Amino acid sequence: MAAAGIVVIFDFDKTIIDCDSDNWVVDELGATELFNQLLPTMPWNSLMARLWFLVFHDRMMKELHSQGIRIEDIATVLKRSPIHPRIIEAIKSAHALGCDLKIVSDANTFFIETILEHHGLKECFSEINTNPGFVDEQGRLRIFPHDDFTKSSHGCQHSSCPPNMCKGIVIERIQASLSMEDQKKTIIYLGDGLGDFCPTLKLGDGDYVMPRKGFPVWDLICNNRKLVNAEICEWSDGEEFENVLFHLISRIISIDRNNTSAKMGQLYSVDCKLETMPLPVATGHEAFPQALPVLH
Numbered sequence: 001m002a003a004a005g006i007v008v009i010f011d012f013d014k015t016i017i018d019c020d021s022d023n024w025v026v027d028e029l030g031a032t033e034l035f036n037q038l039l040p041t042m043p044w045n046s047l048m049a050r051l052w053f054l055v056f057h058d059r060m061m062k063e064l065h066s067q068g069i070r071i072e073d074i075a076t077v078l079k080r081s082p083i084h085p086r087i088i089e090a091i092k093s094a095h096a097l098g099c100d101l102k103i104v105s106d107a108n109t110f111f112i113e114t115i116l117e118h119h120g121l122k123e124c125f126s127e128i129n130t131n132p133g134f135v136d137e138q139g140r141l142r143i144f145p146h147d148d149f150t151k152s153s154h155g156c157q158h159s160s161c162p163p164n165m166c167k168g169i170v171i172e173r174i175q176a177s178l179s180m181e182d183q184k185k186t187i188i189y190l191g192d193g194l195g196d197f198c199p200t201l202k203l204g205d206g207d208y209v210m211p212r213k214g215f216p217v218w219d220l221i222c223n224n225r226k227l228v229n230a231e232i233c234e235w236s237d238g239e240e241f242e243n244v245l246f247h248l249i250s251r252i253i254s255i256d257r258n259n260t261s262a263k264m265g266q267l268y269s270v271d272c273k274l275e276t277m278p279l280p281v282a283t284g285h286e287a288f289p290q291a292l293p294v295l296h
Contacts, residue, residue: 001098002097003099003249004100004183005185005186005252006186006188007101007174008099008102008245009102009171009187010102010103011105011191012112013106013192016087016103016115017082018084019082021078021107021112021115024077024078025074025077025111028080029074029077031060034064058143061141061142062140065138065141070139071139071141078111078115079114079118083115084238086241087241087242088121090245091124092121092124094245094246097249099249100126101125102126102127102174103125104129104199109131110133110135112130131143131144131165147164154166156168156169160194160197161198166195167191168201171203174187186208187203187207188208188249189210190209190212190245191217192211192215192218194217196211196217197217197221200230201227201228204229205229205230207229208233209228209233210233210245211232211235212234212236214236233247
C-alpha cells in the first residue's frame with residue numbers, strides 16, 4: 001500500500017480527543033465534589049503526582065461503583081467525550097492508505113478502547129500502549145499504572161516523564177521492532193503533554209513530530225529545539241491535525257517513490273551493462289545451470 005513505510009504514533013488525551021479523559025469522566029458523572037473530598041486523603045508530592053493520581057482514580061471508580069454507578073454509565077460518558085470529526089476522518093484515511101497506527105498514552109485501556117470503538121476507530125490501530133484498565137468480576141472498573149513505580153522504576157530520569165510511564169522507552173521498543181523489518185520506516189509522532197517530550201527526543205533525522213501548539217510539549221520543544229532531530233510540524237485544532245498529517249504522509253510517499261525510482265534507474269543501468277556482455281556459446285542444454293526443484 002502507498003503508505004506502508006509510515007508509522008503514525010498518537011497520544012490520546014487532548015490529541016485524539018479534545019479533553020483529559022480522567023477529568024471528563026469525573027465531571028460528567030457529577031463526581032467533582034467526591035473528587036475534592038477524597039483528594040486530601042492521598043499522599044501527593046511532585047515526583048509521585050501522576051502515579052498517585054492513577055491510584056486515586058482507581059479509588060474514585062470504587063467509590064462511584066459503591067454509589068451505584070455502573071460500568072455502562074461510565075461508557076456512556078466516555079462516548080460523549082469531544083473529538084473533532086476531521087480527526088476521526090484523518091485516522092480512518094491514514095489507516096486506509098496503509099499507515100501503521102499506534103497509540104502511546106497515559107490514559108487507560110478501558111477509556112481509550114471504549115471511545116475508539118464508539119467512533120469505529122479501534123481496528124485502525126495495531127497497538128495501544130497505556131495504563132491497564134479493565135472491569136473486574138464485581139463490574140467495577142480497575143485502573144493500574146503502566147509501570148508500578150512502588151515496585152520498580154522504568155529507568156528514565158527525564159523530568160518530564162511521570163513515574164508510571166516513560167513514553168520514550170515505549171518508542172525505543174517500537175523502533176527496535178521496526179528495525180527488524182525489511183522496509184525502512186518513517187515515524188510521525190503526535191502529542192500535547194509533558195510526557196510527549198521524551199519520545200520526541202527519541203526520533204531521528206527523517207522522522208516528524210507534530211506537537212500541539214500552545215500545549216506543554218510545544219513549550220518544551222520551543223525551548224529545546226537543538227535537542228530535537230525530527231522535523232517539527234505543529235498543529236492547533238482538528239482541521240490542522242488532518243491537514244498537517246496528510247501533508248507529511250504525502251511528502252513521505254513522494255520521497256519514497258523518488259528513492260525507489262532512483263534505485264530502479266540504477267538497476268536499469270546495470271541491466272543495460274549486462275546486456276552488452278557476451279553470452280557463452282551453447283553446446284547443449286548443459287551450457288545453462290539447471291533450475292533447482294521447489295520443495296512444497
